[in-house]
Amino acid sequence: MVHLPGRIFRRLVRSLFWAASGFLLLPGALPAWAGASENRETFEAVRAADLKLATIGWRLSVANAPLCDRLEPGLGLQLHTLDQFDSASRTAAQVHFGFATPVAVEGVVAGSPADRAGIRQDDSLVRVGPVDLAALPGKPETTQRLVAAQLAIADLPPAAAVEVEAIRAGAPIKLTVQPVPACRSRFELLLSSGYNARADGTMVQISSQFIEEYTPDQAAAAVAHEFSHNILHHRDRLEARGVDFGMLSGFGANVKYFRQTELQADLLSVYLLANAGYPPRAAIDFWNRFGPSKAGGIFRSRSHPHWRDRVATLEAEIAKLETVSARPMVPGVIAERSQPLSGDWQSLLIRHR
Template sequence: MPATGMVVHALEQYGPDVQDEARAVFEFPATLSILTVVPDSPASIAGLLPGDGITSINGTAVREADAEDRGTSRRRDEIERYMVALAPAGAIRLSIRRDDREFAVDVHPVPACLTRFEVSPGLGDWAISNGETIQFSPRFFARFSDTALAVVAAHELAHNILGHRARLERDNIRGGLAGALGRSARLVRDAEDEADRFSVHLLSSAGFNPRMAVDFWHGEGRAIGGGLFHAPTHRGARARAALMAAEIEKLEPAH
């Protein structure tokens, strides 16, 4: 996907009780605005700044929020999906509102991995993926090491790359208690095993020693999720470590 180095947010994401404060802190010259800009990124090189409002993208006006958008990130997500679908290295023209001026800026993105990463409350200590985004709990960063972050990010990224969410939905697998029984549990477990095996390849390709995943499940990983990883949908920590160790044996002769 095209990586611009800018993070956008929409005013209606903030609940009515804090919306005035959000407008005061972030300004929002337009209801879709830039939250932050990564230093030396395409957006930074193009001169974009945190607080810039975005009124159109490639000539298409950014729609205003409606009643269904209130308190959600739905409109921001629409914009993210629209931009993800653009050419990975093609110029993106933005109409920017800054103070009392409106002007056009061309951003020249770089190709990047087709997954977005977010920090989101309400996830306990863990992380989830939905096919296009990976979310980590703030508590994950407080509780676990950078090694844990790399191992878990590789596992969740494997789910996205392998299309597990779409595959399970096609098989009518849903979450909750029903998804932890019988055929549903077997298919979910197959996906988890596949993600564990593929994750060691991702770690190796990223320059990590993939054996860190084995060490993680022998150590920190045992504390994650309580009994979750002994449910029918997931192997226990030792079994996951063994599965990954076996996959690493296939990987290492190539080095």
């Protein structure tokens, strides 16, 4: 489990946003308090936390590719850009990470195609297949170039070999990566002292507290739930129903549709976990730990079922999947993702007794 040093974590919570494939260092985040050694400690703590989520996302995306109708080439690369650092921190970051181009490898998922091909952290990228990374649009102190790079790479064929040109320790290198199909989704980590998680159809975002405070399996369960929303196209289907998001999600006709999507995501999440080699009961462990003290805000709104009922529903579904040995398991809810939401959440829910 990644653990950020306490003083580093508290300072970063006040000043940083980071993503699973990079982070944004906001103006004044480091220079006011960090010397060279603390800069290094901070950069490496962020790198380690990013890689933790990237690895969870990788496992879930690759193992469950047969369940997804939107795919991308699974490389196992975790990228970041020099743009993401403010002007006061950019020089320190450039030296620490050895940026020789605007986009570099922050980390590599162990055992991934990129790892097997010999790509290493701090390789500065010139080209990935036909994608000229330096030519992508980017503005200082934004993640614009990072997102553009991720989307351009995701548009490549999911299983075709990719030639990667990079600069390592000042010398050009050229490597060939044989990707594997992966579900198309970005995974971002929000550095925060709160507990927030969301999915928008193309991205999963989760607060750093889930990585910091929960076991790897429990954190994977939280990610799998949000990832399920993307696989089931819930955002598109909710918008097609004309629902209100945000504060109005717990009122009127909105409720039944949000509850249906929440329960569908719960049910699919345990299959995603099992297919990826995580224990399905991690979802129950997560809710039993999270629910009693922290299931507030959106987690306790009228649009979300009570956490005890969610545990009872998960218990019943896990009992079903534990009788199935085939992998990957494809639950029936996958076949429903092209259909309009019916609002029938009652038939999915099992009440806690």
